[in-house]
Amino acid sequence: MTRKLRCYAVALGVTVALTLAGCGGSDDGGTTSANSKGLEKTTIKIGALPIPDPVSLYIAQAKGFFKEEGLTVEPTPITGGAVAVPMIESGQLDISQTNYVSTFAAVAGGKKIKLVADMYQAGANCFVIMVPSNSPIKTVADLKGKTIFVNNLNNIATLAVETQLKVAGLSKDDVKFAEKPFPEMGNAIKAGQADAGWITEPFITANQSANGFRKLADTMTGQTEDLPIAGWMATEEWVQKYPKTLAAFQRAIAKAQQLASSDRKEIEAMLPKYTKIDAKTASVITLGTYPSELNTNRLQKVADLMLEYGYLKSPIDVKSVIAAPASSG
């Protein structure tokens, strides 16, 4: 047993040594290539959800836009907005996907976060309320007293539904919201756990074809038309510490966003590579748009909407949350 222990100890020592050597090695590589572009940091970890929104990250990666800027990017799948903030705070991630409602709520709660690039903006029929085909619910007004599934409570999901309830003369107190991940919503609604669900792609398409659900309302109309949905964020500290790295990231992402917004085929080709959405589904799902720059006016609309519906206690000046791209291109 003691001999065995010694073996374990040696194995562990070797493992630790190798790990440390590995870390040291990559750091060295980082600084040497950094010199050529003057970047403070050349290898960055970027958190993204395996959904269509962050497609430009993967386009920029595949087309070599990051490499042109001297950046080595490690795309890291994350599970949701809730863990993204602690992950950028602890330094596990340099930059992460976020949704604007969560970001503004976090900022109002005192988090030092900056938005560094735009990602995804709602289009028609991107986020819809769905019900089973035989449901007695025919209009949004029929949702009174019913239970609606959302992927997250007190988030973009509930806000979007509330704007539609308001149009129908209802408020959030007239319905019951319950949380359920998108992949499980269809089955759970069929099983009677809720009457309706706030659903996005690829689940809109899947629930239509496999479960025979129908669309009750598009939640991105009226007050929420063309609503900015998601963007890239970093901590204030990170933004201050790595301005050139940030600028390089922003240039590469903007380039990829332009490509994504001008050619849907680029998105369709990329989706099956980083999500499990198959090529056939990718070609039929409804997508939003991919803006190339963070527009203060459009983002202010989100913050104002949050204030109106009680998601914020006091107004936020969105300008102070944005880390604008460096002017030099």
Added chain:
Amino acid sequence: MTGARLLRGAVGAAGFFVVGELVIRYGISDDMDFPPPSTILLETGRLLADPDFLAGVGATLANWALGLLIAICVAVPLGVLLGSLPPVERAIRPILEFLRPIPSVAIIPLAILLIPVDEMMKVSVIVYASLWPILINTLYGMHDVDPVAKESLRSFGFGPLAVLARVSVPSAAPFMATGVRIAAGIALVLAVSAELVAGGVAGIGVYVIQAGSGNRMDLMMAATVWAGLFGVAANLVLMAGERRLFHWHRMRTGAQS
């Protein structure tokens, strides 16, 4: 005997499979969009040719093995130390008894906040979770050492370290091994759970998240089947190892396989 047992096991598994297939295809399928076992099995086989999944398996198993190894290196010496110094053990016991029942999965969000490197975070929670069964079993093993053997060695003039190395540790070894086997299962649970909560560059749990986001329930289930198979395999290997190494212990305690 083993042949008959294998046969019965196979019949049981096949029966379960057939019932599952029938229920999902013809029974409750109207209310549930769930892939039948045959589809899941097919995808389970196909995953072996999926480089994404294989990279994920590699990452998960590497974290698992490293975490378990560190846990062994920490828990076994600590258990031996505490087990041979009863006053210290009594002093530390309340802390152990407080920390041990905290569900390890619950510390993942804390670990995400505190530990800056993703892999280190995952290995840490694996170490934390697998520490307890090894430590507690080692302690029990140390308590179970035959006092007569210890006294005899002492009366022959052997020092405390020699007694420890010749009697106590070998005698507690089967308990340690059982602790490691239990910890191996827990470590796998934590390896996958940490990925399910925190994501990551690759891993079985990361693959499950991706499959879920793409509405591929079949892939989710197939990856889960593999996770289960790894757990079974680890248990079988460790159990076989225990049986070989500590045959005498089994004879003494009269334990059945």
